[in-house]
Amino acid sequence: SAKASGRGCYSIFGPHMDALVRERAEIERDLRKALSDLSQFKVFYQPKYLAESGEMGSVEALARWQHPTRGMISPVYFVPIAEEAGLIRELGRYVLEQACRDAARWPFETVAVNVSPVQLRDPGFAVDVMGILSRTGLLPNRLELEVTETAWMEECEECSTNFRALRAAGIGIALDDFGTGFSTFGRLHETEVDHIKIDKSFVEGLGADRGDEAIIQAIVELARAKGLKTTAEGVETEAQMEFLKRVGCDELQGFLYSEPLSGEEVDRLLAGRPDRRLPRLSIV
Ligand code: C2E
Ligand code: MG
Ligand code: MG
Ligand code: MG
Numbered sequence: 001s002a003k004a005s006g007r008g009c010y011s012i013f014g015p016h017m018d019a020l021v022r023e024r025a026e027i028e029r030d031l032r033k034a035l036s037d038l039s040q041f042k043v044f045y046q047p048k049y050l051a052e053s054g055e056m057g058s059v060e061a062l063a064r065w066q067h068p069t070r071g072m073i074s075p076v077y078f079v080p081i082a083e084e085a086g087l088i089r090e091l092g093r094y095v096l097e098q099a100c101r102d103a104a105r106w107p108f109e110t111v112a113v114n115v116s117p118v119q120l121r122d123p124g125f126a127v128d129v130m131g132i133l134s135r136t137g138l139l140p141n142r143l144e145l146e147v148t149e150t151a152w153m154e155e156c157e158e159c160s161t162n163f164r165a166l167r168a169a170g171i172g173i174a175l176d177d178f179g180t181g182f183s184t185f186g187r188l189h190e191t192e193v194d195h196i197k198i199d200k201s202f203v204e205g206l207g208a209d210r211g212d213e214a215i216i217q218a219i220v221e222l223a224r225a226k227g228l229k230t231t232a233e234g235v236e237t238e239a240q241m242e243f244l245k246r247v248g249c250d251e252l253q254g255f256l257y258s259e260p261l262s263g264e265e266v267d268r269l270l271a272g273r274p275d276r277r278l279p280r281l282s283i284v
Contacts, residue, residue: 200234
């Protein structure tokens with residue numbers, strides 16, 4: 001085994017894997033350092049447009065890490081490291097606080113913030129969120145937390161307690177990447193969810209004859225029957241947009257409309273608009 005081969009020898013993974021392990025350790029160290037002053041983190045906002053009116057109804061906060069030498073690192077990479085290294089609570093608080101502060105001055109109905117399952121298991125999570133809302137002055141019903149379907153399925157006492165407290169306060173819950181977790185369909189009746197975000201893998205498959213049309217249609221119908229709002233993520237083409245509008249999806253989000261924007265870009269988009277009117281698309 002790797003252990004028996006002793007010090008100085010490469011592990012069974014070989015040199016390439018060792019390089020990856022070393023890189024990962026370096027990034028964890030940098031992440032720890034970056035979290036002590038937070039200046040390398042930014043929160044970007046991707047608009048969500050109401051399918052019917054074309055209005056920019058809300059935004060989703062997405063974390064960004066501007067690493068001093070490696071450039072912009074995706075949350076797909078650093079969120080799992082933060083989770084494993086016990087840093088997600090701090091990172092999550094930062095994103096929430098920044099998003100709530102920004103949203104408090106914006107006219108959107110809601111701001112959505114992604115939450116990791118590790119945060120949901122933290123017995124102090126709901127209290128943290130309430131503290132952030134009161135510090136930033138954002139009303140609880142203007143905050144929505146995006147939780148992946150898989151995280152939401154978890155049988156966990158702390159998670160349930162957090163969900164109950166958050167919902168009692170009026171905070172919205174959206175199931176993110178919906179349709180990828182397989183088993184939620186049957187449990188939606190007992191849900192305490194407000195909103196479903198259809199995973200972009202289904203949107204991507206539209207027109208590819210994989211049955212994704214039927215899946216999306218079923219999700220939208222189910223959501224409507226339950227009184228839940230639907231958003232499609234990852235909308236990149238007009239053909240996808242047309243289909244999603246036709247089946248009655250409520251909100252559309254994706255590169256077709258806008259990439260995630262910095263807070264300053266959102267400020268500029270809103271500047272000079274009378275009566276806090278929302279930007280509207282001509283394309284929808
Ligand atoms: P998500 O919440 O499902 O967010 C959607 C991801 O798809 C975002 O990537 C977004 O930039 C990207 N996207 C948006 N429109 C399109 C499109 O039209 N086509 C394609 N191909 N992609 C599109 P991003 O920002 O890299 O975030 C990835 C994931 O990282 C998020 O998935 C979310 O699960 C997680 N994440 C982001 N920010 C945070 C955070 O603050 N906390 C936690 N716990 N997770 C976060
Ligand atoms: Mg999300
Ligand atoms: Mg999503
Ligand atoms: Mg997704």
